[in-house]
Amino acid sequence: MVQYSTARLDASFAALSDATRRGVLEQLESGDASVTELAETFRMTLTGMKKHIGVLEQAGLVTTEKVGRVRTCRLGLRGLGEEAAWIDARRKIWSARFDALDDVVEALIRKENIDGSENG
Amino acid sequence: MGLRMGDGRTSVERTSERELVVKRMFDAPVRLVFDAWTKPELFKLWWAPKSHGVPIISCEMDVRTGGGYRIAFGHDASSAMAFFGKYLEVSPLARIVWTNDEGDEGAVTTVTFEEIDGRTLLVLQELYPSKEGLDEAFVGMEDVMPEQFDQLDELLISLGAGV
Numbered sequence: 001m002v003q004y005s006t007a008r009l010d011a012s013f014a015a016l017s018d019a020t021r022r023g024v025l026e027q028l029e030s031g032d033a034s035v036t037e038l039a040e041t042f043r044m045t046l047t048g049m050k051k052h053i054g055v056l057e058q059a060g061l062v063t064t065e066k067v068g069r070v071r072t073c074r075l076g077l078r079g080l081g082e083e084a085a086w087i088d089a090r091r092k093i094w095s096a097r098f099d100a101l102d103d104v105v106e107a108l109i110r111k112e113n114i115d116g117s118e119n120g
Numbered sequence: 121m122g123l124r125m126g127d128g129r130t131s132v133e134r135t136s137e138r139e140l141v142v143k144r145m146f147d148a149p150v151r152l153v154f155d156a157w158t159k160p161e162l163f164k165l166w167w168a169p170k171s172h173g174v175p176i177i178s179c180e181m182d183v184r185t186g187g188g189y190r191i192a193f194g195h196d197a198s199s200a201m202a203f204f205g206k207y208l209e210v211s212p213l214a215r216i217v218w219t220n221d222e223g224d225e226g227a228v229t230t231v232t233f234e235e236i237d238g239r240t241l242l243v244l245q246e247l248y249p250s251k252e253g254l255d256e257a258f259v260g261m262e263d264v265m266p267e268q269f270d271q272l273d274e275l276l277i278s279l280g281a282g283v
Binding site for chain 2: 090096099106
């Protein structure tokens with residue numbers, strides 16, 4: 001199976017633990033944006049946004065490039081593949097388990113219906 | 121987002137570095153879902169589905185606050201692996217909290233049942249003592265090759281057909 005790098009996961013989950021940073025990633029999905037634009041969109045100071053971008057950049061989720069006086073942010077190439085795979089592996093386990101639980105409760109419902117019609 | 125993933129029915133979210141939350145809606149009233157969770161003869165029919173690869177050999181559950189459980193998985197008694205712990209809280213039709221005591225990094229699991237228009241919203245939360253505990257939980261389990269699970273299929277079919 002895929003081996004997940006714990007350090008990278010830590011950095012990514014820390015980066016993703018903040019609502020503003022998740023918002024920035026969503027924003028960047030629709031296109032690149034400058035730090036100034038992002039600060040305006042999320043109504044925060046340029047300094048505050050620079051800190052958020054720094055955390056996302058460290059986690060490899062965002063890359064930045066400075067051209068002239070404008071620093072442009074875009075989604076990192078690595079994206080969320082690793083985190084998505086980690087979550088998806090757990091989702092598969094629980095999904096399979098709960099599908100089986102579905103079958104059990106459906107059988108219980110059928111049993112009740114049969115018992116009910118027999119008794120009624 | 122990578123923190124959360126759903127397939128329309130089961131959603132799984134890592135809500136913090138130590139915490140995983142699983143949600144699922146069941147098309148059945150709470151009392152049936154609760155029964156399936158608390159009666160060993162029903163529990164063992166679904167807790168180890170095919171994709172887990174390893175069937176349940178034995179299932180002892182004393183589902184009450186302070187009670188304990190022990191579930192053994194394996195293909196035979198010699199290779200069996202036991203999972204055990206105790207119930208910290210059992211509130212009928214509402215909430216079960218249990219420990220997972222087989223390792224140092226075991227989670228405390230809380231499952232809540234809420235009935236909504238005859239259906240049941242199940243929310244399961246696993247809180248690990250450390251982020252490593254959660255990072256590594258289940259690793260390898262999805263890896264095991266499915267074997268000997270025809271018998272579970274047969275059980276589920278016979279349960280459905282026999283009632």
